[in-house]
Amino acid sequence: MIQIRQTFAPLALTVLLVTGCAKPPTEQIEAAEKAIKEAQQSGAATYTAEEYAKLEGTLAALKKEVGDQDVKFALFRDYGKAEQLAASAKADGERVKTEAAKKKEEAKAAALQAQQVAQESVKSTLDLVAKAPVGKDRAALEAIKNDVDALKASLNQVQTALDKEDYPAAQTQAKAIHDKSQAVSTEIQNALAKVGKGKPSSSKKK
CATH class of the missing domain: 1.10.287 (Helix Hairpins)
Structure with missing residues (x-):
């Protein structure tokens, strides 16, 4: 045992x-x-x-x-x-x-949409610049043109962010471009309105 x-x-x-x-x-x-x-x-x-x-x-x-x-x-x-x-x-x-x-896919879609809106906004602003009155203040017009050219160039930054798949940054940049473009457009439209008011109205022929 x-x-x-x-x-x-x-x-x-x-x-x-x-x-x-x-x-x-x-x-x-x-x-x-x-x-x-x-x-x-x-x-x-x-x-x-x-x-x-x-x-x-x-x-x-x-x-x-x-x-x-x-x-x-x-x-x-x-x-x-x-x-x-x-x-x-x-x-x-x-x-x-x-x-x-x-x-991420949702952010990509939102960024692409923001990019399109920014591109259209910049294009509209460029069209307005072409109609902007020269008047006496050429310096102001040149400054506006420079702003729009900068906005157009900054669209490349949006594309770069998209290529890097940094969709939040792309959307933020695109929105900033759109907002700035809208501000410039408003400035030009106000200038055009002032010029229109300053022109004498043509009298109707009897």
Whole structure:
């Protein structure tokens, strides 16, 4: 009986050591990191910033949990919480990736529309400049022409932002061009109205 116990004790200890030495969920962690990276590449940091920040927080908590378990004595390591965090990060990463891609497409459509509006506005302003009265204030007219030329050139910046897929910047720039163009158009229209009022009305022939 004593011999059986002596044989069983080392065997039980061996089983305990083998089963008790938990290992970090490497594959799950890599899958979570991959999902978060893909979310970032889809524009999550820009288009779903709050959700992406939560993802980064989950990943940081995951790494901390793994680190906390790694420093423990092998028999006391438990990576259960790390596995849960990894699974959560992976699922959330995939969801955020989809949401970000959708919002990015919406931003692209809005930016393209803003670009078109800006282009049409600048064209209308250029047409008005051609009709602007020269009068005595040539310097003012030249200043207006320079403003419009600058607006026309700045349309290239909108296209550059679109090419870089920086749709929020493209939309902001296009709106600024449109607003400035409208202001210049109003200025020219006011000048044309003053000239019209200053002209003597032609008398009707009897």
